[in-house]
Amino acid sequence: NAGVTQTPKFQVLKTGQSMTLQCAQDMNHNSMYWYRQDPGMGLRLIYYSASEGTTDKGEVPNGYNVSRLNKREFSLRLESAAPSQTSVYFCASSETGYEQYFGPGTRLTVT
Amino acid sequence: QKEVEQNSGPLSVPEGAIASLNCTYSDRVSQSFFWYRQYSGKSPELIMSIYSNGDKEDGRFTAQLNKASQYVSLLIRDSQPSDSATYLCAVKKYGNKLVFGAGTILRVKS
Numbered sequence: 001n002a003g004v005t006q007t008p009k010f011q012v013l014k015t016g017q018s019m020t021l022q023c024a025q026d027m028n029h030n031s032m033y034w035y036r037q038d039p040g041m042g043l044r045l046i047y048y049s050a051s052e053g054t055t056d057k058g059e060v061p062n063g064y065n066v067s068r069l070n071k072r073e074f075s076l077r078l079e080s081a082a083p084s085q086t087s088v089y090f091c092a093s094s095e096t097g098y099e100q101y102f103g104p105g106t107r108l109t110v111t
Numbered sequence: 112q113k114e115v116e117q118n119s120g121p122l123s124v125p126e127g128a129i130a131s132l133n134c135t136y137s138d139r140v141s142q143s144f145f146w147y148r149q150y151s152g153k154s155p156e157l158i159m160s161i162y163s164n165g166d167k168e169d170g171r172f173t174a175q176l177n178k179a180s181q182y183v184s185l186l187i188r189d190s191q192p193s194d195s196a197t198y199l200c201a202v203k204k205y206g207n208k209l210v211f212g213a214g215t216i217l218r219v220k221s
Binding site: 031033040041042043044045048050056058090094096097098099100101102103104105 | 115119143145153154155156157160199203206207208209210211212213214
C-alpha cells in the first residue's frame with residue numbers, strides 16, 4: 001500500500017520554464033489537495049479537488065493550474081515558473097477532509 | 112490576524128518532561144481541530160484530532176480544546192528525543208479544507 005506518491009522528488013527550473021508535478025493515491029479517497037510549504041509560513045493550500053471532476057482554488061492559486069485526471073491522480077502545473085515559486089510542494093488526500101494523508105513532497109527550486 | 116497562530120519556538124524541554132504546545136484560531140464557528148507532526152525533511156502526519164471541549168488522551172499525547180477561548184493545545188508527557196519535530200495545528204474549514212498554523216519546533220534534549 002503506497003499511500004500518496006509524488007513525482008519528482010526534486011526539481012530545478014529556470015525562470016519561465018514549465019513543469020507538472022504528479023500525485024497519485026491508492027486509498028480510494030475522494031478529496032485531494034496541493035499545498036506549498038515555505039519557512040515560517042506553514043502549509044498553504046494552492047488548489048484542492050473535493051471529488052473527481054471538481055477543482056477549487058485555495059489560498060495561493062496564482063501561477064498554478066491543476067487537473068484531477070481521475071479519482072487517483074491530481075496534478076499541479078506551473079506554466080511559467082518564477083523564483084517566488086521555490087518551495088516544497090505536498091500533495092495530500094482525504095476521504096472526509098478530517099484526516100489528510102500527505103505524500104513525501106517535491107522540493108522545487110526556481111533560479 | 113492569521114487564522115491559526117502558533118508560537119514558532121523552538122520550545123526546548125528536557126527528556127522526560129511535559130511539552131506543552133499551544134494554538135489559537137480566529138474563526139469562532141470552527142468545530143474540528145488537528146495536530147500534525149512533521150519531522151525535518153519529511154511530510155506531516157496526523158497525531159491527534161479533537162472536536163469537543165475538554166481533553167482527549169492518546170498514549171503520551173493529550174489534546175485540549177477550549178472553544179470559548181478559541182484555544183487548542185497539545186501536551187506530550189514523558190517527552191523523548193524522538194518527539195523532536197515541528198508540530199502543526201490545523202483547523203477544518205468548509206469544503207473539506209484545513210488551515211494550518213506555521214508550526215512550533217519542539218526540541219527534546221537528552
